Amino acid sequence: MSDSANAPEPPVPSVGALSSEGLSPFRMGLARVKQNRAAKAAFWVVSFYVFVAVFAPVLVRILNIDPYALDREAINDFGLPAGQLGGISWDHPFGVEPGTGRDILGRLMYGARISLLVGAIGTLLTTVVGVTLGIVAGLRRGFVDALIGRLGDVTLAFPSLLLIIALANPMTQRLESWGVPAGNTARITYIMAVLTLFGWVYMARLVRGQVLSLREREFVEAARSFGAGTGHLVFKQLLPNLWPQIIVFVSLSLPGYVALEATLSFLGVGLLAPAASWGIMLGDSVRYYRAAPTYLFIPGVTLMVLVLAFNLLGDGLRDAFDPRSDRQQL
Amino acid sequence: MIFFVLRRSFFAIVLLLIVSAFTFVIFSALPSDPAALTCGKNCRPEVIESNRERLGYDRPLVEQYGAYMKGIFAGRTYGEEGSSIHCSAPSLGYSYDRHECVTTLIASTLPVTASIALGAFVLWMVIGVGLGTLAALKRGRWQDRVATAFSVIGVSLPTFFLGLIFIMVFVIWTGLLPFPRYTGLTENPVEWFMSLLLPWFVLAIISAATYVRMTRNGILEVMNEEFVRLGIAKGLPRRRLIVTYVLRAALVPIVTIAGLDFAFLLGGALVTESIFNLPGLGKLTLAAVINSDLPILVATTMVSAVFIVVANTVVDILYGYLDPRVRVK
Numbered sequence: 001m002s003d004s005a006n007a008p009e010p011p012v013p014s015v016g017a018l019s020s021e022g023l024s025p026f027r028m029g030l031a032r033v034k035q036n037r038a039a040k041a042a043f044w045v046v047s048f049y050v051f052v053a054v055f056a057p058v059l060v061r062i063l064n065i066d067p068y069a070l071d072r073e074a075i076n077d078f079g080l081p082a083g084q085l086g087g088i089s090w091d092h093p094f095g096v097e098p099g100t101g102r103d104i105l106g107r108l109m110y111g112a113r114i115s116l117l118v119g120a121i122g123t124l125l126t127t128v129v130g131v132t133l134g135i136v137a138g139l140r141r142g143f144v145d146a147l148i149g150r151l152g153d154v155t156l157a158f159p160s161l162l163l164i165i166a167l168a169n170p171m172t173q174r175l176e177s178w179g180v181p182a183g184n185t186a187r188i189t190y191i192m193a194v195l196t197l198f199g200w201v202y203m204a205r206l207v208r209g210q211v212l213s214l215r216e217r218e219f220v221e222a223a224r225s226f227g228a229g230t231g232h233l234v235f236k237q238l239l240p241n242l243w244p245q246i247i248v249f250v251s252l253s254l255p256g257y258v259a260l261e262a263t264l265s266f267l268g269v270g271l272l273a274p275a276a277s278w279g280i281m282l283g284d285s286v287r288y289y290r291a292a293p294t295y296l297f298i299p300g301v302t303l304m305v306l307v308l309a310f311n312l313l314g315d316g317l318r319d320a321f322d323p324r325s326d327r328q329q330l
Numbered sequence: 331m332i333f334f335v336l337r338r339s340f341f342a343i344v345l346l347l348i349v350s351a352f353t354f355v356i357f358s359a360l361p362s363d364p365a366a367l368t369c370g371k372n373c374r375p376e377v378i379e380s381n382r383e384r385l386g387y388d389r390p391l392v393e394q395y396g397a398y399m400k401g402i403f404a405g406r407t408y409g410e411e412g413s414s415i416h417c418s419a420p421s422l423g424y425s426y427d428r429h430e431c432v433t434t435l436i437a438s439t440l441p442v443t444a445s446i447a448l449g450a451f452v453l454w455m456v457i458g459v460g461l462g463t464l465a466a467l468k469r470g471r472w473q474d475r476v477a478t479a480f481s482v483i484g485v486s487l488p489t490f491f492l493g494l495i496f497i498m499v500f501v502i503w504t505g506l507l508p509f510p511r512y513t514g515l516t517e518n519p520v521e522w523f524m525s526l527l528l529p530w531f532v533l534a535i536i537s538a539a540t541y542v543r544m545t546r547n548g549i550l551e552v553m554n555e556e557f558v559r560l561g562i563a564k565g566l567p568r569r570r571l572i573v574t575y576v577l578r579a580a581l582v583p584i585v586t587i588a589g590l591d592f593a594f595l596l597g598g599a600l601v602t603e604s605i606f607n608l609p610g611l612g613k614l615t616l617a618a619v620i621n622s623d624l625p626i627l628v629a630t631t632m633v634s635a636v637f638i639v640v641a642n643t644v645v646d647i648l649y650g651y652l653d654p655r656v657r658v659k
Contacts, residue, residue, distance in 0.1 A: 157349045157642070159597045159634035162612075163356075166619055166627045170360040177361060259488045263601060266490050269619065282491065289502055296498065300491040308486035315482070 026243055032320035039316020045309035053112035060106050065092065067106030067276055075101040080291045094298050097281075098288045104295065108302050110276035115306065118191055119258040123250050125196040130203025131246060135234055137204065138211025145208070152201040160198040167194070168269035184271050191270060195257060203249055207242060214241055244321035251317050255310035262303055278303045334650050342643040349635045354395050357628050364624045384408050385424065398423065422632070423625035427618075432629040435614060442512060443610035445522070446529050446602065447595040453534035454541060455588060461538070462545025463577065469550065477542050484539025493532045493605035500528060510606045529606045533599060537591060541584065548580035555579070582652055586645045593641030597634025 033039050052059060060067060075081055081096045088095045094104040137148040168190065175186040214220060215238075223237050264270030265279025273280055278299045285296040365382035366373070382388050385408055386397055397406065401421035408415045408424055417424055417431035425432050465477035500507045510528055513521040552558065553576060561571045598612030607613075611630055618626035 153345060154348055154352070157345055157635050157639050158352075159594070159631060159638060161600060162598060162615055162634055163631055165600060166615060166631065167356070167360075169619065169622070170362055173361050255486065259486075262488055263490060267601070267604060267616065282494070286494065289498065293498060296494055300494070303488060304486055304491060307488070308483065311482055311486050 024240070026240075029244055029317070029321040033316050036316040036319065038312050039320075042309040042312035042316065045305065046313060049112055049306050049309070050116060052109050053116045056109040056113055059109060063093070063105070065103040065106040067103055067110050068274065070100050070102060075099070080288070081295075088294070095292075095294050097284070098292045098295060099284075104281075104298055107276040107281060108278070108299060111278040111281065111299070111302075112306075114188075114271060114275065114277045115258045115261060115303070118188060118261040119254050122192045122195040122199075122257045122261075123254050125192055126199040126253065127203055127246060127250055129196055130200040130249075131207050131242070133200060134204040134207025135211055135238060135242075138208040138215065139230070139234070141212075148204065148208075152204060155198060155201050158198070164191075164194050164198070164264070165267060165269050168264070184275050187271055191261060191264065195260070199253065203246075206245055206249060210242055210245060211238060214238055248314065248318045248321050251310065251314035255307040255314065258310065259303070259307050331651070335647055338643050338646050338650075342639050346636060346639050349639070350399070350632055351395060353628055353631045353635070354398065355391070357624055357631075358391055358394070360624070362622050362624070381426065385426070422629035425618075425623055425625050427621050427623040428626075432625050435626065436611065436629060436633060439609055439611050439614045441514070442608055443596060443598055443603070443612065445515065445526055446533070446599050446608065446610060447592060449526055449530040450533035450537065450595065450599075451588070451592050453530050454537040457534055458538035458541025459545050459581065459584065462542040463549060465542065465546040466549035466553075467572070474546075477546065481539045481542040484535050484542075487536060489532065489536055489601045490605055492536060493528075493602060496528050496532055497605070510608065512608045525608075529599070529602045529608060532605075533595070533602055541588070544584050544587070545580065548584060549576055552576050552580045582649075586649060589641050589645050589648075590638070593637040594634075596637045598630065 075096065075098065080098050081101070092103050092105065094108065096103055097107070133148050137145040168187075171194075172186045172190050175189055176182045180186045180189050220233065220237050223233060228237070261270055262277070262279035262282065265275075265277040266283040268283065270279055271277040273284075281299040282296065282303070285292070285299070288295055363378075365378050365385065365387045386394055389397070400406070401417070401423070403419070405416065405418040406421040406424075408417075415424055415431075417433060420433055422432040422436065424430075425435065428435065461477040461480060465474040468474050497509070501509050507524060507528060510525045512525050515522045558571065558576060561575055566575075596611075598610060598615055600612035600616060602608070603610045603612035604616055611633070614626060615630045617623070618630070
């Protein structure tokens with residue numbers, strides 16, 4: 001905006017001066033993201049959640065709240081939070097859980113760990129599998145490409161959410177019989193595995209398309225004519241050009257995974273109590289609709305703000321990295 | 331064109347066979363013994379064994395799959411005469427837990443899910459395409475900003491949270507609506523409508539969010555096309571240009587994606603049905619998950635897969651019809 005040399009095209013954040021110094025598409029995108037106010041705000045919100053999740057045990061001690069301790073004094077004889085607004089007080093800033101009197105703020109902090117962990121590792125696995133299969137399909141072409149393509153067709157023909165829910169309990173048992181620690185470890189493992197199983201297709205197709213066009217470009221041909229091996233081609237030539245798409249994909253699938261973990265836990269097939277998952281809290285809150293509405297709204301808004309921030313950040317990244325959105329702005 | 335349709339249909343049938351085989355294998359490989367689930371905890375082993383034999387769980391997997399497929403076309407009878415159970419033509423198995431043929435259960439729950447999906451579909455297309463068009467035409471102005479905000483927030487709202495908020499606001503706080511209790515359309519159309527109003531809006535708001543964005547971007551993209559510029563140069567009235575040319579071109583891909591989303595919803599609006607306590611396919615599935623009722627789970631998975639594959643094929647054929655370039659590859 002401050003660069004007057006770019007005056008003829010006002011709607012585009014000005015990076016013209018920067019790009020003349022020969023910046024990579026990645027750097028140019030980053031410069032564009034930095035000028036998107038919504039994306040920047042979203043970045044700080046996400047950072048805040050990550051900070052809270054990482055330092056939850058420390059923060060809980062500083063604030064003197066205990067997410068697992070039952071506070072009998074905070075609830076009345078009917079098991080409902082004592083006092084106004086779901087028991088909000090200096091001791092319990094966001095109130096307490098009906099029935100147990102556990103501190104909601106503390107549980108939300110620990111819940112952030114679960115949400116972000118499932119979201120991050122799920123996305124990471126999906127991306128690694130998707131990018132690998134996409135590159136293999138695009139480079140090998142022919143039979144391998146067809147095989148991966150048909151495998152994707154079959155995967156997409158399954159009703160994924162239904163199958164994830166239907167298989168949750170039996171597959172968790174199976175994982176436990178294979179030696180995965182029983183309980184929520186096995187459940188988290190299942191969720192991540194199944195998210196990867198159903199999620200890789202989109203990433204793989206995106207990458208395959210890119211690789212098919214990149215492999216015909218001069219710089220790849222040049223590298224090949226110098227006798228570059230597959231490893232060099234993949235890591236030095238192709239991947240650097242794939243990063244923008246991968247980043248956009250990652251930032252847009254993260255919120256989906258975070259919301260899905262909450263949904264599964266809400267339905268009772270994700271994590272199980274006493275884990276402090278937001279989905280479990282929301283599922284629990286249904287029983288206290290009338291008596292403790294804050295128990296529904298506080299975890300719900302906490303979840304929504306994180307998903308919203310991820311989405312805004314993802315939108316910002318897409319606008320910055322996806323060349324198509326460029327054209328639309330002109 | 332006929333060749334294209336035949337090829338796509340053949341591909342769809344092959345895909346369905348693969349998906350059904352996969353489903354069968356996945357559910358057969360689970361650690362739970364389907365025969366042991368046919369009677370309660372204190373079951374005598376003889377009963378389990380006789381049920382196993384009767385339901386065919388003692389046969390090899392391939393044979394079981396064959397019997398299942400045959401049952402879909404020819405119906406199926408379990409057990410010998412006297413104590414046999416018969417499930418007629420499209421037989422999708424027998425639920426011991428409910429003592430009913432799975433097809434009967436699906437036939438009784440599908441109308442509920444179809445009602446939810448249909449109403450939600452109409453609403454979300456109206457909201458999504460309407461707001462998206464408005465945003466594109468008023469680009470950069472406040473209408474555009476409102477529509478964009480709606481779309482970002484809608485995408486970020488988990489279905490169950492929006493559903494719970496709706497119940498809180500419309501049922502508990504203001505009492506505008508009674509708590510949804512599903513009534514069949516033929517029984518009482520007014521109550522049917524009232525009981526589905528909230529689920530429709532929940533699903534519509536969440537799905538419309540994506541459509542606002544798609545419509546907006548689609549229209550803006552089409553506006554850059556040569557033929558639109560020609561229309562402007564020729565002096566076509568703006569309204570006519572947008573309705574007959576721009577919208578038509580922009581909506582084709584959107585309608586096809588909508589078809590897929592609709593098919594996906596037909597397979598059971600799991601979360602919505604669970605929150606509003608609607609006895610649809612999704613609710614049937616969730617109950618089957620809790621009771622480990624494998625025959626129902628296999629059947630609902632397959633039925634949903636059929637919806638998805640059929641919708642995919644129809645969309646592909648439609649696309650091939652609308653855009654001849656697709657047919658070539």
